[in-house]
Amino acid sequence: MKLALVASEMVPMVKVGGLADVVGALAGALRGLGHHVTVFIPYYGNFDLSAYSFARRLIPIQVKIGGRDVGVDIYECRLGSGVEVKAFGCPEYFERGKAYTEEPDEPVRFGLFSKATAAFIGQEADRFDIIHCHDWHAALVPFFLKRRMAGGDEGARIPVVLTIHNLAHQGLGDRDIIPVLDLGWDSFTPTGFEFYGKVNLFKAGLLTAQAVTTVSPNYAREILDPQHGAGLEGVLRTLEVPFRGILNGIDETRWDPATDRLIPAAFSADDLKGKETCKAALQKEAGLDVDPAATLMGVVTRLDPQKGIDLITAVMPRLLRSSTQIVILGQGQKEMEERLQMIRQSWKGRVAVTLAFDEPLSHRVYAGSDLFLAPSRFEPCGLGAMIAMKYGALPVVRATGGFVDTVVDADRQLRTGSGFVFESIDPVDFLGASLRAVSYHQGGGTDWKQIQKRVMGRDFSWKSSARKYEALYQEIRG
Ligand code: ADP
Secondary structure, eight states: OEEEEEOSOBTTTBOSSHHHHHHHHHHHHHHHTTOEEEEEEEEOSOSOGGGGTOEEOSSOEEEEETTEEEEEEEEEEEOTTSOEEEEEEOHHHHOSSSSOOOSTTHHHHHHHHHHHHHHHHHHTGGGOSEEEEETGGGTHHHHHHHHHHHTTOGGGOOOEEEEESOTTOOOEEOTTHHHHHTOOGGGOSTTTTEETTEEEHHHHHHTTOSEEEESSHHHHHHTTSHHHHTTOHHHHHTOOSOEEEOOOOOOTTTSOTTTOTTSSSOOBTTBOHHHHHHHHHHHHHHTOOOOTTSEEEEEEEEESGGGOHHHHHHHHHHHTTSSEEEEEEEEEOHHHHHHHHHHHHHTTTTEEEEESOOHHHHHHHHHHOSEEEEOOSOOSSOHHHHHHHHTTOEEEEESOTHHHHHOOBOOTTSSSOSBEEEOSSOHHHHHHHHHHHHHHHHHHTHHHHHHHHHHHTSOOOSHHHHHHHHHHHHHHHO
């Protein structure tokens, strides 16, 4: 099949969170299955186009925004995997120094991206059999394709899959974006994209896509309820198109401790010696005591209320009474960054904090840690815990979203299970699971090694997930 993936991030070019991992790896996996794959992303001006040999097409696409024609440049390249990438450039809207902003025209930026993508696909329709859009940033693609079809453009009749990576972000805009993006007032109704007086771009996509998926089977169940549906549970419950959860994989060409060049020593389930070297190196690098017996707990995350960092800071004094150390790598909300900065001051030598987005360091944290802490309030998939398991760091997670599909609570003898799970968003509960993990680690000996080996040997590859998407594409293609 000829497949188009449309998203706001993808590795290796631009990454803010797990979405980039998924888009990059899924594209590669689908290519590996023999499909022709093109990925559409915005060009935010924050990576070097020449590093990937992007070439600019002579003729830009013209998109109407606010009644005027805006030119969108098309940069094209082909990655080593054979995946083609089209990056859409429009400095006025896309180049803000980072992918996402808090600015009020955020829905217009990505509305423009979706509109330009739909226009391109409409023009070159015979090049695509399926369009696979990701999150709200690409959600207007099916909407605009439908509009083009209604306007007589038969080429726009291409089935669209819309994947929900995180329903907490929906692309809400004031009603004045309706004329700006030319969305039409006729759909500004409760059964259209109207959402409590606002325009909801995700809703517009969910109502016009030919299939909807999300990134784990459990999150697919959860978002049908008000607690996790973020106001869209009603829309999801009444979808008349296929709706299912397909668990993400991880890209094992990038995330494998046996071949990872970004960590100080290689290791595998069969030979864990290198993990000890990685731990000592991480302790040294982070300014912690180099102590093999201490339990080193790693955190790699966006700093967002979703991730439950407040639970970690709340239990820190108690957690650090045992022989434990914490390494945090995170970037995000200002207040959280400030709070972590203060914590770093008061726990020198026990807690290390790096406020940055640092991919190489993230590899060293996964490789050097004994435990990985992820007390998320909600978690659509939770790649971090999967990567941690692959690197022999056992996850301590809340029983939510994708964690329910990927982490099973260990029994007392560590004979079953793959991590330590707690139920409620309550520091006491989280502390209980963490201390349980610490006591097993410190008293576990060979049992600990056994559970480590078991989780490291699990199959988190993209192969089976890519096959599930492939089956869905076939199904909706008819
Ligand atoms: P989400 O998609 O909600 O951010 P996931 O756990 O599914 O959460 O995916 C997060 C991805 O982003 C992982 O690959 C993780 O290693 C990476 N990541 C998150 N924060 C950072 C950071 N500060 N530095 C480097 N990598 C990070």
